[in-house]
Amino acid sequence: MTLSERKIISLIYEIIGDSLSSLLPFNDDAVAIEIGEIVLVINTDMFVRKTDAPQGMAVRQIGQKVIVMNVSDLAAKGATPVGFLSALGFPSDYSKNDIEELLHGFKEACSLYRIPYLGGDTNEADDLVIAGIALGITNKDELISRAGAQEGDLVCVTGMFGKTAAGFKILLDNLECPEYLRNEFIEAVFYPRARLDEGCALAKSRVPTASIDSSDGLAWSLHEIAKASNIGIEINELPIDLSVEEFARLNHLDPFDLCFYGGEEFELIVTIPPEKIVHASAALNAVKGQLIPIGRVVKAEGLFYTEGEKTREIYPRGYEHFTKH
């Protein structure tokens, strides 16, 4: 694009910024408004087949993923889903079977995340384009923005990273991988899961000071929290999946890169005051989730990974697609 998606988002802020009226800061995971006593959280994420579907992704998987993408942002804000809509653009030669597969994908994911399908709009387009719209509810005390991280807070994640990065290396760069690992990585790309129960449990615990999903990659999402909260972050534990470490070894890749610069992962990243970590952890365990501390919020700007004596800077790199404004 002539303008990067990040620049377009700045333009939006510049032109419409003064009339924005979300309860959440501009460019958060979702927007939120008060409807009576209740806070309505709304998210829209567009899926464009050409740029967003890796080769080999089945139409049914696309249908599921559109819902995962959208529900994940509700999860990051701690909102309970109340409805899903879609605006659909189908190419003129799209077959009945493909449309059916897409709808079955919708149905399965709606059922998995207990989000009722409400309706939408249907059009003709050059490529398969799906705007998903997820609605969720919460209350003002439990709504978590990405802007509240405080110095001293622990930075925690809800799972390990790197599987989708490894999956993309296999699918896009044809890297070699033993079969027993391959399936796991490909599944991470084709069947991502949103951490909805975890997000709702964290919100109900009222403990996190900031929350974001990791759909743009761990590094990018950490930078978003840091920028929005005006703080720095120091990571001490690489939250990398063991299989991904093995894949990195086999292919002489840097595990650091696979862990931080992936994307299309839907873990949650939250910041939590250290004295409340036990409470938060218990809340997550109650929904069979896990809370993994990986670092700490610091006053000084910047993002670093420190392991023993070695310190490496974490750059704001990630997937340019799937950006929110």
Place this chain on the structure above:
Amino acid sequence: MTLSERKIISLIYEIIGDSLSSLLPFNDDAVAIEIGEIVLVINTDMFVRKTDAPQGMAVRQIGQKVIVMNVSDLAAKGATPVGFLSALGFPSDYSKNDIEELLHGFKEACSLYRIPYLGGDTNEADDLVIAGIALGITNKDELISRAGAQEGDLVCVTGMFGKTAAGFKILLDNLECPEYLRNEFIEAVFYPRARLDEGCALAKSRVPTASIDSSDGLAWSLHEIAKASNIGIEINELPIDLSVEEFARLNHLDPFDLCFYGGEEFELIVTIPPEKIVHASAALNAVKGQLIPIGRVVKAEGLFYTEGEKTREIYPRGYEHFTKH
């Protein structure tokens, strides 16, 4: 398309129908859910440049129209706007100036309809694709579906028809037209207006038994009311604009066709019990709108236009784009 948009909508109903949970019937103008005591009305309409923008339409006008399309459906349901979101797909060569123009169009229309811009999502796509999402609120007593028309009700509209049909004849078929008419018709195509104040006033009057907007054309929308309400309609007055009648005369066109088979018009069509017509009319006059009775709901299936001795059938024809499910 291999499947028409109407067939795709049937497929959606077939596959996801059992989990639908809108307060409004499937395929109404919008969907609605209860949020506490309040009814939230949500509408999404996608705009695809290739199929939806007539040649000569400026980007700023596209921005405005996306909001008009979406707000018009809220108007038909009598909902007061509370927020607008957009999922944007931009072609890779889209210029900064074009993006700015689009955003200014958004801003102007948001201001006109007093709908706050909340946020959205930005992507790369082959063509300019915009999914607009409009949120509005009402209460259960005032929500009007398209399914409540009763035998004996008067069929009324909020304005005259045919200007956009004439505009399309000029723009697409190069029909001739004197300058003093031309501007009016082109403006109807490029600067449509939603009947928001009228829709809200009608809802507050609690008088209409059914309501729909006419974005798919007068004939199509009347058929939608008839089908959803399981009734027939007899039209006695052709609600055609005087300038359009003149245009029809000059070009030897049938005014009936221009009136019924246009589209991209955003008048409201409502059905009202005859004893309440004075009340409804007063409600509309209070917001400087007008309520024009054009016919009556009848028991027998079918749609007819009767003028003196002559009766003509009104077919379910209209624009295939901009269909809702």
